[in-house]
Amino acid sequence: GAVVSQHPSWVICKSGTSVKIECRSLDFQATTMFWYRQFPKQSLMLMATSNEGSKATYEQGVEKDKFLINHASLTLSTLTVTSAHPEDSSFYICSARGDRELGQPQHFGDGTRLSIL
Amino acid sequence: EDQVTQSPEALRLQEGESSSLNCSYTVSGLRGLFWYRQDPGKGPEFLFTLYSAGEEKEKERLKATLTKKESFLHITAPKPEDSATYLCAVRSFGNEKLTFGTGTRLTIIP
Numbered sequence: 001g002a003v004v005s006q007h008p009s010w011v012i013c014k015s016g017t018s019v020k021i022e023c024r025s026l027d028f029q030a031t032t033m034f035w036y037r038q039f040p041k042q043s044l045m046l047m048a049t050s051n052e053g054s055k056a057t058y059e060q061g062v063e064k065d066k067f068l069i070n071h072a073s074l075t076l077s078t079l080t081v082t083s084a085h086p087e088d089s090s091f092y093i094c095s096a097r098g099d100r101e102l103g104q105p106q107h108f109g110d111g112t113r114l115s116i117l
Numbered sequence: 118e119d120q121v122t123q124s125p126e127a128l129r130l131q132e133g134e135s136s137s138l139n140c141s142y143t144v145s146g147l148r149g150l151f152w153y154r155q156d157p158g159k160g161p162e163f164l165f166t167l168y169s170a171g172e173e174k175e176k177e178r179l180k181a182t183l184t185k186k187e188s189f190l191h192i193t194a195p196k197p198e199d200s201a202t203y204l205c206a207v208r209s210f211g212n213e214k215l216t217f218g219t220g221t222r223l224t225i226i227p
Binding site for chain 1: 220
């Protein structure tokens with residue numbers, strides 16, 4: 001149980017294009033979803049937290065207009081990197097949690113490797 | 118502010134050589150401490166949640182323990198497939214977020 005699917009797993013695109021990454025909880029309802037960025041050999045850096053039906057809460061230093069997050073249902077959140085540039089190249093990982101109060105763990109997707117040429 | 122420190126940064130063991138990974142933490146009030154395993158190019162895989170001091174959880178060759186200041190991940194008779202980065206994270210009361218340590222990169226040599 002607690003499976004999170006992330007798609008695509010790998011994307012290469014030209015500078016200036018927008019890229020959408022999907023994160024789905026397959027066997028549970030995710031009241032809260034998280035988006036992380038991970039640089040090589042470093043730990044996860046939280047970008048934003050989203051609750052279903054609400055606007056996302058972004059971490060300090062993360063551009064809201066650059067990284068658009070939508071959490072329209074209890075099983076789907078999307079991250080859109082708008083007008084992507086080479087410095088946006090990274091490994092993006094989503095996670096989902098089924099309950100806000102009981103201290104349940106976050107379950108992670110397998111990540112999306114984004115390369116901007 | 119919640120803080121997590123993991124040690125060692127990297128650990129190389131012979132197959133069958135047992136050892137422990139350390140996670141020291143500082144939180145205002147612990148909601149949960151989480152252990153994850155991450156393979157290269159993959160997202161973290163959930164292993165254990167610990168909620169209170171004295172609690173222990175086991176899964177195959179792994180055992181996690183918790184005190185008021187630290188957690189240990191004990192690995193008994195490891196196999197090469199146990200090679201991965203092990204991440205520790207904490208969540209404090211009233212906080213949506215996890216605070217992660219930088220991980221321990223474990224290599225098991227056949």
